Amino acid sequence: MPTPDEQLPTLMSGVEYGDGILRRQMERELRALLELDRPLRVYLGIDPTATSLTLGHTVPLRKLRQFQEFGHHAIFLIGDYTALIGDPSDKNKLRPMLTQEDIQRNERTYFDQAARLLDPTKTELRHNSEWLGKLDFPQIISLMSKFTAAEMLRRDNFRKRFDDGDPVFLHEFLYAVMQGYDAYALECDVQVGGTEQLFNLMAGRKIQEDAGQKPHVPVTLPILVGLDGKERMSKSKGNHIGVDDPPEEQYGKAMSIPDEAVMSFFVLATSVPRAELPAIEAEIERAPMVAKKRLARTIVGEFYGEPAALAAEARFERTVQRREAPEEMPTFAVHGGESLVDVLTAAGLEPSKREARRRLEQGAVTIDGEPATLTGVARPGAVLQVGKRRWLRLVSN
Numbered sequence: 001m002p003t004p005d006e007q008l009p010t011l012m013s014g015v016e017y018g019d020g021i022l023r024r025q026m027e028r029e030l031r032a033l034l035e036l037d038r039p040l041r042v043y044l045g046i047d048p049t050a051t052s053l054t055l056g057h058t059v060p061l062r063k064l065r066q067f068q069e070f071g072h073h074a075i076f077l078i079g080d081y082t083a084l085i086g087d088p089s090d091k092n093k094l095r096p097m098l099t100q101e102d103i104q105r106n107e108r109t110y111f112d113q114a115a116r117l118l119d120p121t122k123t124e125l126r127h128n129s130e131w132l133g134k135l136d137f138p139q140i141i142s143l144m145s146k147f148t149a150a151e152m153l154r155r156d157n158f159r160k161r162f163d164d165g166d167p168v169f170l171h172e173f174l175y176a177v178m179q180g181y182d183a184y185a186l187e188c189d190v191q192v193g194g195t196e197q198l199f200n201l202m203a204g205r206k207i208q209e210d211a212g213q214k215p216h217v218p219v220t221l222p223i224l225v226g227l228d229g230k231e232r233m234s235k236s237k238g239n240h241i242g243v244d245d246p247p248e249e250q251y252g253k254a255m256s257i258p259d260e261a262v263m264s265f266f267v268l269a270t271s272v273p274r275a276e277l278p279a280i281e282a283e284i285e286r287a288p289m290v291a292k293k294r295l296a297r298t299i300v301g302e303f304y305g306e307p308a309a310l311a312a313e314a315r316f317e318r319t320v321q322r323r324e325a326p327e328e329m330p331t332f333a334v335h336g337g338e339s340l341v342d343v344l345t346a347a348g349l350e351p352s353k354r355e356a357r358r359r360l361e362q363g364a365v366t367i368d369g370e371p372a373t374l375t376g377v378a379r380p381g382a383v384l385q386v387g388k389r390r391w392l393r394l395v396s397n
Contacts (some may be wrong), residue, residue, distance in 0.1 A: 001071045004034035010066055013274070014267065016195050016222050030217045033189050040189040042067040043075035045128065045182055046114075047083040048107035049098065053114065054240040055269045055299070056224040056233035060192045061117045062271065063221055067190065068119055075124045075186060076114050078107050081132040082182075085175045113243045116303055131185040132178055143177050146210060147203070152176070155199055180204035188216045195220045224268050227253055229261035247300045251312035252320065252389040254296035259288045262295055270298045320388045329383070329391040336396075340365065340376040340384070343394070349386050359386060 001007075008031060017023045033040055044064045046057055053061075068074040083103050098106075111125050135143075152173045153159055161168050176199055183191055183204030191201050198220050205215035223232050226239025233240045241253045257265060262284050266272055272280065284291040293313060301309035318324045332347040344356040344365070357374060359365050365372040366385045380396040 001037055001039075004031050007034055007070050011063075011070070011219070014063070014221055015219055017198065017218075017220060018195065026217050026219070030190070030219075033217060040067065040072045041075065041187060042072050042190040042192065043077050043126075043182075043186050043188045044192040045077035045079045045082070045179065046110065047079035047086065048103050048110055049083055049086060050235040051106050051109075052235065052245075053110065053243040054233050054235055055243070055265075056226075056240065057114075058117055058243065059221045059224050059268045060194060061114060063192050063219060065117050065119075067192075068122060072190075073124065074118060074122065075126055075188070076111060076118065077126045077128060077182060077186070078110055079179075079182075080104075080107060080127045081129045082175060082178050085171055085178070109244065116243060126186065128178070128182050128185070132181065135181075140174075143181060143207065144174075146206060147173075147177060149173075176200045176203040177207075180207040183216050184208050184211055184213060187213060189214075190217045190219055192219045192221070194223050196223060222268060225261055225264060227256050229258035241299065243303065247304045247308040247312040248315050249389065250300045250303065251296045251309070251316050254299050255292055255316060255320070257292065257295070259284065259292070262288070262292055265295055266298075270295070271302060272298060316389075319391070326391055329393050331393045331395045333397040334378040334380060334394050336377075336379050338378045340367070340372055340378060341374070343378045343384070343392075344386065347392055349384070349390055349392060 008027070011030065012027055015023070017026065042064060044060050046053070064074050064076070080103050083098055086098070111120070115123070153162055158168050179200040180203035184207045191204060193201055198218060201218035201220065205218070209215045225231065226233035226237060227241070228239050231237060231239060235242070241250055245253070254265070263281055266277065266280055280291060280294070283294070297309040297313055300312050315326055319326050332343065334343060340360065341353050341356045344350045344359065345353050350356040350359060360372055360374050360376070363371050364387055367376060367382050372384070378394050380394055382394045384392040384394065
């Protein structure tokens with residue numbers, strides 16, 4: 001295996017703890033593990049709270065891939081049991097609870113999506129229901145006895161809710177304990193996660209040490225902002241780029257990122273060589289549109305290849321910049337006379353009639369290039385456009 005000096009600069013690049021002393025301690029511990037000259041057990045856990053992974057999930061996935069490329073054993077953990085609670089780490093309110101059916105539906109393609117960044121032939125897939133589902137009540141009580149209510153309430157989001165008089169539910173305290181038990185069950189050497197999960201990762205160290213295991217090294221990465229450039233990227237907030245979004249959608253979404261967030265996306269969400277970043281930063285200042293197109297091409301290219309990226313760019317320039325209709329677009333059969341509200345909903349362009357009406361009221365829908373209205377009706381042969389990137393050709397039923 002490469003030497004620790006050859007691995008550490010890459011493995012610690014971009015890592016944040018919010019505390020210089022803690023960073024130096026974790027780097028020393030990681031070096032000591034690397035000096036064992038054996039493949040380390042490195043895991044990343046993701047809860048299936050939505051049907052697709054986002055570009056935000058790829059930040060720790062890229063770090064897991066770096067470990068994998070150095071010859072370490074990568075474990076991709078689907079948190080099908082922790083998802084029953086939902087990670088409260090970045091939330092200032094209670095997460096809605098999912099059902100087992102929701103979770104099973106959401107996780108169906110998670111590994112395939114993760115495999116776009118990981119080597120699937122060298123990645124171990126696990127579910128934390130394998131061990132959490134076997135814990136009996138005395139074991140859960142024993143785990144909870146290792147933590148105090150004061151420890152839990154020191155978390156920023158819990159403390160804020162408590163101080164504001166908002167409810168903090170007991171089952172939310174269980175999340176950190178459950179994730180901590182994952183580290184013990186997997187006997188991991190390293191756990192990769194977001195900076196907001198540091199409390200959970202440190203809980204894992206405590207459980208491991210109490211059980212006689214060597215505590216793992218947490219490797220935490222910054223949170224990627226969403227398309228608004230402010231809030232964390234999240235599918236529930238609609239500010240995301242999905243790993244399984246089609247090329248033209250990934251490209252179009254990337255072009256909507258605010259200029260001030262473009263550099264963060266290059267750093268966290270692409271594999272652009274680090275040596276090129278200073279030149280990219282200068283380009284953002286000098287020619288932000290050029291830099292943004294480069295970012296969009298890079299994102300699409302890393303998931304679908306360069307030809308798909310160039311085709312997505314050409315489509316964007318034609319349909320958005322020059323406002324030309326695309327040569328190919330989905331079709332939807334109509335008799336003629338159906339309301340546009342019904343067509344937009346039935347064709348899947350909008351999730352509900354309420355949202356379709358809102359779009360029409362906002363003037364975000366055109367029919368044959370003319371603004372559509374709430375009273376507008378469909379006619380075969382017409383072309384609908386919703387927003388800048390969604391098109392639909394109406395054909396005879």
